Amino acid sequence: MARMKYFHAPMTCSIGLIVLLEEIGADYELITIQVSKGEQHNPEFRAINPKGKVPALVREDGSVLTEFPAIAMWLAKSVPQANLLPPGLEAEIRAMELMEFVVSTAHMRGGTLAMLPGKFSQNDAAQKDIAEHGRKIIHDALDFLAERLGDKDFFLGTFSIVDATVFYLLQWKDRAGLDIPPTLEAFQNRMKARPAVQRALAA
Ligand SMILES: N[C@@H](CCC(=O)N[C@@H](CS)C(=O)NCC(=O)O)C(=O)O
Numbered sequence: 001m002a003r004m005k006y007f008h009a010p011m012t013c014s015i016g017l018i019v020l021l022e023e024i025g026a027d028y029e030l031i032t033i034q035v036s037k038g039e040q041h042n043p044e045f046r047a048i049n050p051k052g053k054v055p056a057l058v059r060e061d062g063s064v065l066t067e068f069p070a071i072a073m074w075l076a077k078s079v080p081q082a083n084l085l086p087p088g089l090e091a092e093i094r095a096m097e098l099m100e101f102v103v104s105t106a107h108m109r110g111g112t113l114a115m116l117p118g119k120f121s122q123n124d125a126a127q128k129d130i131a132e133h134g135r136k137i138i139h140d141a142l143d144f145l146a147e148r149l150g151d152k153d154f155f156l157g158t159f160s161i162v163d164a165t166v167f168y169l170l171q172w173k174d175r176a177g178l179d180i181p182p183t184l185e186a187f188q189n190r191m192k193a194r195p196a197v198q199r200a201l202a203a
Contacts, residue, residue, distance in 0.1 A: 007057075
């Protein structure tokens with residue numbers, strides 16, 4: 001069994017899984033892919049993840065796991081003593097529901113439009129409109145998430161894989177030009193007080 005390798009890129013969703021790897025005290029090598037320089041398209045990285053995306057986790061048996069919610073769920077299930085997921089089917093399915101929403105809607109749809117409008121048009125005015133539309137999608141998602149969190153400290157009551165997922169989205173505040181609702185700002189500060197999150201941010 002070899003040491004795990006985790007491929008991440010600065011300022012991306014991959015920070016959320018560093019948080020989880022740190023929470024469980026995993027033994028892993030952190031490998032940086034500079035997405036801004038297009039390193040995700042290098043043949044060496046494509047051999048690991050043909051999708052050309054971070055995050056990617058090479059596990060101890062050499063097999064590769066991709067897609068944020070899948071990696072998060074695998075970490076939670078394979079290290080149950082870390083309590084990254086409350087027990088029971090209901091908690092598991094609510095975790096999937098919330099992670100899918102953050103990744104598929106807020107990130108992949110909202111975030112892509114808000115932060116990468118140049119992928120869709122070369123026209124400056126059109127890019128502004130596209131980015132604004134993306135921001136609206138994220139802001140609607142943030143309102144929903146704030147409502148879901150309510151007065152709880154964490155989304156499923158106790159700290160879980162969902163919190164690390166929402167955390168990465170909130171980290172795009174400046175990059176995407178977001179207004180974060182106060183409930184989620186307090187949540188973000190609560191997350192930043194966790195030693196594992198501090199280690200992840202310093203990584
Ligand atoms: N659905 C994927 C999304 C991964 C993703 O979009 N990663 C971005 C960084 S946040 C990336 O690697 N982008 C590089 C590119 O698309 O070229 C997941 O859940 O892991």
